[in-house]
Amino acid sequence: MPQYINVEVSDGIQIITINRPQAKNAITIDTAVEMAAAFEEMDARDDVRIGILTGAAATFSSGMDLKDFARTGKRSVVEGKGFAGFVEAPPKKPLIAAVEGYALAGGCEMVLACDLVVAANNASFGLPELKRGLVPGSGGMMRLPRRIPYHIAMEVVLTGDMFSAERAHQFGLINVLTEPGLALAGAIKLAQRISENGPLAIQTAKRLINEGLDWSSDQMFDLQRPRMAHIFSSLDAREGSTAFAEKRKPVWQGK
Missing domain, CATH: 3.90.226.10 (2-enoyl-CoA Hydratase; Chain A, domain 1)
Incomplete structure (x- = not known):
């Protein structure tokens, strides 16, 4: 303890x-x-x-x-x-x-x-x-x-x-x-x-905001793209969209 x-x-x-x-x-x-x-x-x-x-x-x-x-x-x-x-x-x-x-x-x-x-x-x-x-x-x-x-x-x-x-x-x-x-x-x-928001998205957003502070404007989107790709194929992204369509609170899995 x-x-x-x-x-x-x-x-x-x-x-x-x-x-x-x-x-x-x-x-x-x-x-x-x-x-x-x-x-x-x-x-x-x-x-x-x-x-x-x-x-x-x-x-x-x-x-x-x-x-x-x-x-x-x-x-x-x-x-x-x-x-x-x-x-x-x-x-x-x-x-x-x-x-x-x-x-x-x-x-x-x-x-x-x-x-x-x-x-x-x-x-x-x-x-x-x-x-x-x-x-x-x-x-x-x-x-x-x-x-x-x-x-x-x-x-x-x-x-x-x-x-x-x-x-x-x-x-x-x-x-x-x-x-x-x-x-x-x-x-x-x-x-x-x-x-209340998606846990996987929360951690990814924090990481990208912090890392992005040091990125140049001509590189930032290319550097961001692979670091957020997993979000759009995640179960949480699907759940968020489904919950919105069904007018209910999402049940997040962090995956």
Whole structure:
């Protein structure tokens, strides 16, 4: 049984809660290993279509546990997976960040590794590494300029200052703003909307959106075509069309 995270599955949604409130949900190597296992389980389970990552006690995460690092000398990095067991190799299934309180340093980089973000309107984000003579090397410098305008990303990284959920929403980093205490509920609502769709199509769409970011306009359709061909010959595609014609909800098989 995991000691530092809680995992629950309900109605096709796997909720992973970082549960180290005494350390503001900072990530130790042991926490990262448990998170990596939870994401592997999420991808392996046929009854899970989407995941939600959140933190206990109204805080998302303050990033790497520096006290644990000082004590053990071990960074919170899993080989092949990166910080927190997933930032360099996110799960194949969509992942929503449900943010309350602070998402700082590695905590903010975990948010950037997620596919969608729901946050309380009083939440705070930040990449303060430069204030410590470090750099945000777990995706902050690479992902943030892809999520928000270049000049704003530069400001966030180079100043190391926190920025509000309201400002993050203004620049498109957050999908849904909620009242404080309701981020997880909002993320569950969003997950339910997504999980109504074909599971094979959901995973394929996530993969193609991410891979397509690096494709040139003259190659993108040729590169996309073989990666989506299986969708149109799938049982789910046939079921979706049949259900539409019969005016009923589809019964997906993920095949």
